Amino acid sequence: MAMLEVEDLKIYYEVIGGDVKAVDGVYFDLEKGEALGLAGESGCGKTTAALGILRLLPSNGRIAGGKILFEGKDLAKMSEESIRKYRWKRISIIFQGAMNALNPVIRVGNQIVEAILAHENVTEQEAWRRTEELFEMVGLDPERAKDYPHELSGGMRQRVMIAMALACNPDLVIADEPTTALDVTIQAQVLELMKKLQKELNLSLILITHDLAVIAETCNKVAIMYAGKIAEYADTYTIFKKPLHPYTRGLIKAVPSIKGTKEKLVAIPGSPPDLLYPPPGCRFHPRCKYAKDICKEKEPELTEVAPGHYASCHFVDEMKNIPF
Amino acid sequence: MGMREYLIKRIIQGIVTIFVVISINFFLFRAMPGNPFMRFIESQPRGKVKEMVDIYIKLFGLDKPLWEQYLIYIKNLLMGKFGYSFRQVGVPVSKIIMERLPNTLILMGTATTLTIIIGIAFGVIAAGRRGELADISTVVVGLTLYSIPIFWLGLVFILVFGFWLGWFPLWGMITPGKYFSNPFEYAVDYLWHMTMPCTVLVLVSAGGWALITRNALLDVFTEDYILTAKAKGLDERTVFYKHALRNAMLPLVTMIALSFGFIASGAVLTETVFSWYGIGRLLYEGTMQHDYPVVQAAFFMIAICVIAANIIADILYAYLDPRVKY
Numbered sequence: 115m116a117m118l119e120v121e122d123l124k125i126y127y128e129v130i131g132g133d134v135k136a137v138d139g140v141y142f143d144l145e146k147g148e149a150l151g152l153a154g155e156s157g158c159g160k161t162t163a164a165l166g167i168l169r170l171l172p173s174n175g176r177i178a179g180g181k182i183l184f185e186g187k188d189l190a191k192m193s194e195e196s197i198r199k200y201r202w203k204r205i206s207i208i209f210q211g212a213m214n215a216l217n218p219v220i221r222v223g224n225q226i227v228e229a230i231l232a233h234e235n236v237t238e239q240e241a242w243r244r245t246e247e248l249f250e251m252v253g254l255d256p257e258r259a260k261d262y263p264h265e266l267s268g269g270m271r272q273r274v275m276i277a278m279a280l281a282c283n284p285d286l287v288i289a290d291e292p293t294t295a296l297d298v299t300i301q302a303q304v305l306e307l308m309k310k311l312q313k314e315l316n317l318s319l320i321l322i323t324h325d326l327a328v329i330a331e332t333c334n335k336v337a338i339m340y341a342g343k344i345a346e347y348a349d350t351y352t353i354f355k356k357p358l359h360p361y362t363r364g365l366i367k368a369v370p371s372i373k374g375t376k377e378k379l380v381a382i383p384g385s386p387p388d389l390l391y392p393p394p395g396c397r398f399h400p401r402c403k404y405a406k407d408i409c410k411e412k413e414p415e416l417t418e419v420a421p422g423h424y425a426s427c428h429f430v431d432e433m434k435n436i437p438f
Numbered sequence: 439m440g441m442r443e444y445l446i447k448r449i450i451q452g453i454v455t456i457f458v459v460i461s462i463n464f465f466l467f468r469a470m471p472g473n474p475f476m477r478f479i480e481s482q483p484r485g486k487v488k489e490m491v492d493i494y495i496k497l498f499g500l501d502k503p504l505w506e507q508y509l510i511y512i513k514n515l516l517m518g519k520f521g522y523s524f525r526q527v528g529v530p531v532s533k534i535i536m537e538r539l540p541n542t543l544i545l546m547g548t549a550t551t552l553t554i555i556i557g558i559a560f561g562v563i564a565a566g567r568r569g570e571l572a573d574i575s576t577v578v579v580g581l582t583l584y585s586i587p588i589f590w591l592g593l594v595f596i597l598v599f600g601f602w603l604g605w606f607p608l609w610g611m612i613t614p615g616k617y618f619s620n621p622f623e624y625a626v627d628y629l630w631h632m633t634m635p636c637t638v639l640v641l642v643s644a645g646g647w648a649l650i651t652r653n654a655l656l657d658v659f660t661e662d663y664i665l666t667a668k669a670k671g672l673d674e675r676t677v678f679y680k681h682a683l684r685n686a687m688l689p690l691v692t693m694i695a696l697s698f699g700f701i702a703s704g705a706v707l708t709e710t711v712f713s714w715y716g717i718g719r720l721l722y723e724g725t726m727q728h729d730y731p732v733v734q735a736a737f738f739m740i741a742i743c744v745i746a747a748n749i750i751a752d753i754l755y756a757y758l759d760p761r762v763k764y
Contacts, residue, residue: 202669206669218685
């Protein structure tokens with residue numbers, strides 16, 4: 115049994131006019147020490163899935179079905195009281211905008227100390243010592259722990275977030291677009307740091323991003339999400355070298371490659387569907403150049419096409435013959 | 439720039455502002471139609487009217503050109519002289535104001551404190567139970583109270599609780615002709631008279647405070663750092679009080695300091711409706727009677743209080759919000 119098993123997870127947001135099916139049947143699993151990339155366009159449900167694991171959904175969101183098994187225990191059905199013990203102690207999360215993810219009126223060190231004191235039976239002094247160690251671990255001067263968030267640069271704030279995420283020695287860290295708000299050189303540094311810490315601490319990592327290059331560098335396996343569903347799921351090499359789902363192929367072709375000489379970038383035409391009224395059949399069919407009648411009527415299932423390689427497309431077998 | 443320089447800069451700004459305020463006051467009241475002594479003269483025996491008016495105009499220096507009057511006024515002000523009332527001849531303005539000020543400070547101080555406490559408490563409750571009955575009723579009642587004209591509510595209170603039910607006195611601050619054997623009895627009678635005007639003031643203003651507090655909190659709830667706090671596994675109380683309320687209170691602190699600055703200005707409408715012998719009613723009477731020195735002095739005092747409150751608000755804000763730099 116894997117450490118984390120997400121099975122047929124469904125998360126709906128209640129809005130006027132019905133339910134937005136932001137996550138609608140998502141599967142993935144994660145072993146200890148493994149890094150999973152969760153990729154897809156904006157609004158495909160990546161962040162919702164992440165928030166759902168920790169049950170941090172906004173008040174109009176609910177887990178409408180499925181299981182989130184963490185060491186065999188279903189987080190989806192746990193009481194608020196019990197899930198709180200998992201938050202940060204076992205599973206921590208790094209948010210996108212480190213700018214706003216830290217409380218502006220509390221010293222950054224105190225924000226980490228607070229997390230430690232909430233879960234560990236230690237004195238405040240010990241928590242401060244731990245905080246200083248964490249600062250050194252992420253390459254920050256421990257003195258800066260006494261600063262307020264606005265006194266730190268964007269990159270430093272994200273390092274603080276990483277230090278905070280590691281405060282209680284969690285087993286799993288979910289990083290939601292951890293580098294998006296940073297400029298490119300800082301992005302590289304922060305990613306390097308995350309990779310290093312993940313290896314050293316044998317952490318499990320779920321990395322959520324729309325940046326495939328980041329995933330290619332960091333993750334062991336990748337789940338490509340489209341309109342609330344898993345389009346394709348495999349190890350990183352397979353996803354990048356032998357993708358089968360037309361959406362995965364489009365996504366990879368839409369990213370420039372440094373090695374690829376003068377290869378033309380191909381955008382995926384159209385835009386993601388309205389998840390309040392998703393299209394019938396395969397949700398990708400309106401944008402898919404291979405779509406046939408069956409795609410408009412029947413929803414494809416996520417099937418294992420090769421060991422460990424899953425795709426949800428009616429024409430996976432045909433796709434094998436169409437060179438990527 | 440350090441705290442000291444900032445403070446000095448703000449005080450200089452404040453002095454300039456006060457100077458502008460008193461200058462505007464001076465010319466504003468003199469631009470009003472009518473003559474300060476008309477009503478006064480009307481009560482005199484016929485025949486001597488013209489002579490009396492001339493005597494008084496000369497006595498108070500109103501025959502001099504406006505710019506000269508202004509210079510004299512500024513000079514006297516700098517020497518701490520506020521002059522004499524036009525209406526109560528011979529009575530210094532400072533005495534009139536000092537007589538009224540305690541009544542206003544007691545009424546407004548109590549009302550403002552209660553308003554803020556009650557308003558913020560309801561706002562916090564409403565935000566904590568968003569969408570529930572407590573929230574919806576706070577918003578509906580708050581908006582209703584906020585839209586009620588205060589003089590109307592005052593008159594309704596006088597009619598219902600004063601006249602029909604007879605629970606509270608209709609007007610004034612002390613039962614006329616009553617003998618008090620000790621200061622405590624006096625205080626009880628005073629507070630009994632104050633109950634209605636104070637309640638009306640609190641009701642009308644607390645609604646606005648509740649709505650503002652609620653909105654400030656709801657804004658903060660959507661911030662990412664609240665999500666971080668929840669993700670850290672903190673319990674709801676800690677998230678609410680330590681992370682949300684503290685940030686939501688920042689804009690409110692400025693408003694609290696400012697409303698205490700306005701305490702000295704009294705409540706013109708409420709004091710008039712309830713015949714409360716305070717600064718608000720003095721302003722009303724002084725304006726109606728063209729009593730320039732009284733109104734000018736009252737405005738001068740109010741300006742100082744408001745400007746001082748502003749400076750205090752800025753300092754408090756800078757102390758509470760580490761992002762604010764001088």
